[in-house]
Amino acid sequence: MYDVIIVGAGPAGLSAAIQCRKWDMNVLVIDEFPKAGGRLLGQLHQEPNGEWWNGIEETKQLTETASKLNTEIRLGISVHHVEKIDDGFLVHTNHGDFASVRLLIATGAAESAAPVPGWTLPGVMSIGAAQVMTNVHRVRVGEKGIVIGINVLSAAIAREMQLAGVDLHSMVLPAMNPVTKDHAHPKKVMDKLSRIAHLAPSAFLRFGGKVAKANIARKLATQFYPRNGMKMWGMPIHLRKAVTQINGTDHVESVTMFDVTADGKLKKGTEKRVEVDFVCIAGGLYPLTELAAVAGCPFHYSEELGGHIPVHNEEMKTPIDGLFVAGNITGIESAKVARAQGKVAGLSIAREKLKGIADLEYKVLQAMNDVRKTRNEASIQFHPGIEEGRTKMEDVFRESKKTETAL
Amino acid sequence: MDNITICRCEEVTLEDIKNTAKKYNCTAREIKLRTRAGMGYCGGRTCRPIVDTVMEHVTGEKPGDNIPLKVQPPVRPVSLSTLEGKENEK
Structure with missing residues (x-):
């Protein structure tokens, strides 16, 4: 005993x-x-x-x-x-x-999943799985990927993958659905990031911190978020773009991306296909x-x-x-x-x-x-x-x- | 959108959960028993929080203090011979 x-x-x-x-x-x-x-x-x-x-x-x-x-x-x-x-x-x-x-x-x-249609395709993984493969097993998870879900954990791991030489297109939001909830809401994501901004090492998060003082400023920051995203360590972070679908037959081939409003609604006519061979989903x-x-x-x-x-x-x-x-x-x-x-x-x-x-x-x-x-x-x-x-x-x-x- | 898979192990879609929740006006635990969402190989580790979220969306059921969907042993996949104690040491 x-x-x-x-x-x-x-x-x-x-x-x-x-x-x-x-x-x-x-x-x-x-x-x-x-x-x-x-x-x-x-x-x-x-x-x-x-x-x-x-x-x-x-x-x-x-x-x-x-x-x-x-x-x-x-x-x-x-x-x-x-x-x-x-x-x-x-x-x-x-x-x-x-x-x-x-x-x-x-x-x-x-990890909580933040399901996006197509998330069961091979090549889709949780951000934590990508972290373990990169830093523990030293395996390259793919040639070019995209991170869906912007939070403290995913930003930190995206940086680790970047340090390991893994090519990431950008970090974007999941499209709004009954399951993705707050993860898909640009203003709520901004709120969360800005409340921890003073603690975070990156320029991006400090940006949030500067405007975090007043609610109205935060709203404006989300409203006027640059269309091409803000770059963190050279990688674009898009609070105003969302992935609606992960595409592929036997494996991830691309994602479908839309511009979204400050409330996370899709903007018609902004549909775009981004070619990637792996996708990391970050739901916290x-x-x-x-x-x-x-x-x-x-x-x-x-x-x-x-x-x-x-x-x-x-x-x-x-x-x-x-x-x-x-x-x-x-x-x-x-x-x-x-x-x-x-x-x-x-x-x-x-x-x-x-x-x-x-x-x-x-x-x-x-x-x-x-x-x-x-x-x-x-x-x-x-x-x-x-x-x-x-x-x-x-x-x-x-x-x-x-x-x-x-x- | 509604054909998105929620429980990967048992292949339960968002539509299955929504329809069942509406038809029986039931709790998350009942959803599990009716659809098998959360009863597969991973023991619900992947979809447990999602089923909760869907239920909040569909029926307004807020998470209470009790663990949603209830947890039952074994919480990891084990063979019957292990449970019987026949395969203790390799």
Whole structure:
């Protein structure tokens, strides 16, 4: 029986494991990908201060520390069910079952699709898949592509692909349909980009920031958005063009593109075909919570945090005894925040086992402070209202505890 | 537009979901059971948020605190022999 099983070897899972090992706990880390690091592996971007964030290097530091502490990490194993048993948890995998007293779910996030007609053709992929192929597997995804969906994540990954020498025509919006919602609305996209603009390293996002002060200015900026798009690192970003259809017989051959109004309506007679052999669709991220759900954890829906989130508090505890969460499963934020949260979870778990150690009490508080600090200094913020979302979640957790006591 | 595929695993279109939602005036969970959207190989990881969005558009159903479409184990594809515990260690 392990003291703790950690599902997910990303920044959150690994840093939690390191803390638990420092306190000499019996730890097992499981991840379904053949390499440790999670989505950290694909990340490569320049911070506003000019420094580069290289996910592969960051991963190396975490895995080296973990292995110095003799951490048991099993890769390429999928967890398909988690059961609450009397004295802990039974974790079912495709390589057998493992039991532990405590469980940390650090499964990160998955991508939301933003379907455009033709999105099932070979050659269409999510922007995250393009990132993994480019930066992890070092495979060129195609000769010339286009990115559908303009957000922080897609802009960052488009830049990574550009650095790897992949030819991108431009970034455009998906055409408006019942599924693409806000992703297709030029003004709403501009709103989101401009609220994070002061944090973003690119000239394009700073442009949004300058006009972000007043709503009317933002409206004007969308209204008078240059017809040829604005260039970021030499690549056009079109807030006023949208793809209605991805074309091809056996494979992507082209996309059909229209000019759109500031509200995202198609302008007649502006139809154009752009020849590409791959398409990346970017619909944002949502927390990957399946295991918390089958473990019986209660949920709270939070738009600010990116979707349905397992109820938890700042110490990364859920209302279920012995069940902890950390990283993007608790809300979509940067890898640095995930890593800091992992540290809190690890210390929090150690504290629960080794009751009454004053040093640990202090360390948990310190680590929680560090999460707040990291969040405030984050250069990439996916959702504008992250603070509000976090505060609300704290209330929901307290409520859930009250109900429990009342029962 | 309505012939766009929503659930890739079970090949359920936007039209299927819209028609079913209108005909039975039902919840997202019922849509899943009636159309099989979200019940395929990927376990709904791809279309779960989309089905939610479509439902909000068609019936005005807003996401509640419960996970939409409900999650059932196994959450990853596994063979029956694995479930039986016969293929534990390779």
